[in-house]
Amino acid sequence: MFKHKSTLPGFRISLGYTIFYLGLIVLIPLSMLFIKTSSMGLKEIWMVVSHPRTLAAYRLSFTASFIAGLVNVVFGFLIAWVLSRYSFPGKKLIDAMVDFPFALPTAVTGIALTSLYSQNGWVGQYLYQFGIQSAYNPLGITIALIFIGLPFVVRTVEPVLQELDPELEDAAASLGADRWQIFIKIFFPNLIPALITGFTLAFARAIGEYGSVIFIAGNIPGKTEIAPLLIMTKLEQFDYTGATAIAVVMLLISFALLALTNFLQWVSSKRIGMG
């Protein structure tokens, strides 16, 4: 019933392999998380998870990641737009620079950003004059998360923009649409699925991000402590079950959010006739 006659054989073996591999690499480690957590009583789990410090960490992690994701959607889209529609000297260089956050070790990113945004850093000192403290603040965390999430949006939106038929623009113009109407009514609806995918990837990456954040965060419990760091702290105190309890809740929230964005993406791509 799943099988279509196809020129390349090996449906059964490749599906079997896929399930085995996913099980080994993803499902077994994740289920260990649940097994480990289930050794605690429900009451204890609730105690850990509903602790003000934990709640503050969750809130910080998810809001900072969410804002970083949104910022990346806007500016990542702009970069993708420029890269896919114009050609100019140095374009290849800019194109390569977009991938930088992928390749840079996260700790390096963290140190670089911290020295830049701290009170006497190149950028931080000016922000400080306006009363904005960027490092050791949720703002700094968001900046770090924007940095690491940028390529996800650019690299998902760019191919879709390149594929958009320039004749659509011509057609809309001949029908009397101005540039803004062309953008809102023609480009935007066609780009929504890619933008959602880009956002989801950047957001998911940001939630799990640890290395680049801890330097710039300052890690003040209840204020600038992200959830992954809290998990690390628990581990360092040999509170393994506490750490896994926090992790399980993060996993569930992340899963729910990913399911939601996948659903939105499915709806929007159905609307543009790709589903």
Added chain:
Amino acid sequence: MSIEVKAIDKTFGTFKALDQVSLKVATGELVALLGPSGSGKTTLLRIIAGLETADCGEIFFHGDDARGKMTKDRNVGFVFQHYALFRHMTVFENIAFGLRVKPKALRPSEKQIKEKVHELLKLVQLEWVASRFPSQLSGGQRQRIALARALAIEPKILLLDEPFGSLDAQVRKELRQWLRRFHDHLHITTLFVTHDQEEALEVADKIVVMNKGKIEQVGSPEDVYHNPASVFVLNFLGNVNIFHARSSAEHKSGEKPAKMYVRPHQLIVSRSPLSENSVKVVLTFVNLAGSIVKIDAQSQKGEIFQVEMSQEEYRALKLTKSDEVFLTPKNIAFSEYEI
């Protein structure tokens, strides 16, 4: 609305797409821009629509200078070869697009839009597809929807860029005749680009033959077919045979005919030579399928000739493959002279 184009130049990099092109199209005419790919016909169409800007030259719509106007203000309907329908909108929304993007003061009410769209769907005989998406339509249907969409803004000029280029032969023929009837009904000044001479000859009031960025000839279909202005036009509008003249007869002004161009149906086939211009050939291929018989023949020098005759003539001559016969030009479509 009439269109006048004066001395247009357009270059892309080092490629000269249009070279001093001037053209006049009268109100209500159906004009074909005919030429091979790279001849500049699409570029000319896009410049008239404002989708491309000319390097120099002038464009007038009904006597008004159109150069400063953007595409969106030119009120020109444009139909693309690959339809360019908005895939994220239903057929209804595609057609309504031009009405919905009008400035608020000019925008029709929702009810008027609905009426207009249904009227257009009726015109293109596709009333039942309003709620479908373009991906659910066939090529011919898509092109008709694209036309309805272009007509929604009530353009004074309709421009079609190879409108039937990506359709299969059967649908092409149907739509071609449909476009002719449709134009006779609406009388919008229409320009369409094509590389198919049959299409141009069958549909247009006037044909503009283009080659290498220049206009070779402008005229009615009969005119360009029977009185070609150049060898290029002659070749482009149909098959042609070349005879190297042996005649010593001198043309006025002391020129000697060097080459005579003869269409396949302008040849007489005979068993013996009829004049000093007759050429001895061997029949290499005979195609009897169709209303006329198409014959390929080869001379001793290796020149290939194409001959067309009626089935009756063919039977009367009792020809078969590899017969040796003589070809004599009946009429000459075009002559080149050496001075």
